[in-house]
Amino acid sequence: MKKATTMESIFTRREFLRSCGLVGLGLAAVGAVPAAAHAVVRLGSGAQAVTRTLPLMGTFVSITAVHDSHDLAEEAVGRAFEEMQRLCAVFDRHRGDTAISALNGEGRLSGAPAELSAVLERSLSLHSLSDGAFDPSVAPLVDALRGGVAPSRQELAELTALVDARQIAVSGERITLGRQGMALTLDGIAKGFIADQASATLAACGVVNHLVNAGGDIRAAGVKAPGQPWVVAVEDPTKAGNSPAVINLRDCAVATSGNYENAFDRRRTLHHVVTPGSGTSPHEVVSCTVTAPTVMEADALATAVMVMGARRGLAFVDALPGRECLLVTASGAQLPSRHWG
Template sequence: MKISDPLREEGKKTMDRRTFLKWTGALGLGLAPLVWVVSGRDGERGRGLVSVTRTRPLMGTLVTVIVLHPSGEKATEAMEGAFGEMEHLIPLLDRHAPETPVSRLNRQGFLKGVPPEVHEVMGHAERLFRLTRGVFDISVKPVLDLFEEFFSRRGRIPPPEEIRLVLKRVGAQHVHRGEKEIRFLREGMEISLDGIAKGYIVERAVARLKALGIQHALINAGGDIQALGDKGNGQPWRIALQDPFERSQTLQVIPLRDGAVATSGDYENFFDAEKKYHHIIDPQTGLSPRRWTSVSVLAPSLTLADGLATATFIPRREETQAFIRAIPGAEVLWVDRQKVQKKSEGWRWS
């Protein structure tokens, strides 16, 4: 997931269909995201609630915010607060722009005066690293850069010796996070927060809505979804998971209230035309796992769901089950390359 917004349109507050299609084309996005909200009839929302919806290009995707409230004015005001929160956080966690905190850390090997938001996200990443027994690792950026360089310039995978060499710079256990400073303990290390930042940003935006008095809302950031409450009538939001092989078809529809869902797929961002080498990297081998085509995670928060959607894509399902059991409320749906669906023990839908 790319955090920066090179195509952001200044001053644009709403998005009509023509603008939506223009941004979809510019960002290279399909009209069918990995996960989307199943629309219902207006009467299905709570009586007396006004629904306000806006879509804007953020974080390299399209972000839709839906707010339900008795006052349309209050709903719109809260929605602007949520978008404002996201716009505040994006440049703090972006690794592409040269003067962001993450970019300075990568360039210098240390960062002093760490913004509290960066400190918090790094803490979430550390916990996921421990929970997943090292599978979720934000320090794989040198491997991603190596693959990007070889495929863009030479059209092929890096040789094994190059991968082994760059793996010496990988290992989140070598990132020291103090109260006022973050420092790399190995030379040449770099991090990417792309596997967790979008979830954190959306989660913070939902928290902003809640602080502004909103009880029923949903944010969909390119298929990463966080729900606040239900639809105001006691009924959950209905979330459709995309079939990774038939992109116009639905794999499953799951109910969601006060929770989050995120999906990772090997078809999202890839280096080669055959999609054998993609943006998810096993930190042990330096290669892209090829066991699964898509993984969807249901979790209490989108920060957690976003990180787990990466982590559960890498090991065998039996290994993943061990750490999923240790995370209350987390469930997983895997789809393998033979189109077979496999579920964690508590995944109840089909």
């Protein structure tokens, strides 16, 4: 998803950087954004919208807080980012000092952080709900595809033998992986959880109206201005600037998963979404946007639906009250769930 970065209209990311005085300094490219991009917009109601953007979790995270007190909004945004950074130190499997990397290295973990156990338990619940389409144990497959070359048939057979969320045991602070060589990735759910926790932090600080955009995983609370919901545009998978949909959000979450996000080869035949049973990346659905009560759930459901494919995925979401989705297929067709929009 793309967030509306001003209070009045949907801006592109470049326009947002321009509003912060950053365009023209060579800062629009990924990886070149400074440590903090900051903007303040005064609203007609007397409130102020404070927006800060930081590189985090391999993407750009933008938080907007709307409040009558500028100082309170600034403090709330700062605390929300501190909470996100704390949680990154739990879920980042690419760092050697995190809880999940220790679990992957040893195959077991005692004294696991409560957040890791909670997210993993929710992952196992969603694995069951999706009949295995969402599986946090696909890390060996994702890592094998990351090189941009498809593994051989024998390599795929060996790797897929390590994928089975039913072999994961969570008992309070103790987590065990049932097969030697198993490894977990919570990339398809943890970013959403972290965005939810940032939203909870803002609310605890007294900022009822806010929006958290973690690289397209979005949590919207309250309104951006009296009578005006938050407005976001669904990312165009072709990057041509033609958004499949523009939606209004209030007190809900939205997340998009697509093959364009982390493609490992030029043709996008290998990407970060992996079908657990086959070890290959799905191709029928190139983008799935899901609305749900939490970003954590929307994030995981978007991944699951991409794995399921269009027909099965739409039927799956239609059976979940309060959840909706919009699919974009490889042919360019846009397929909404029953009550989308």
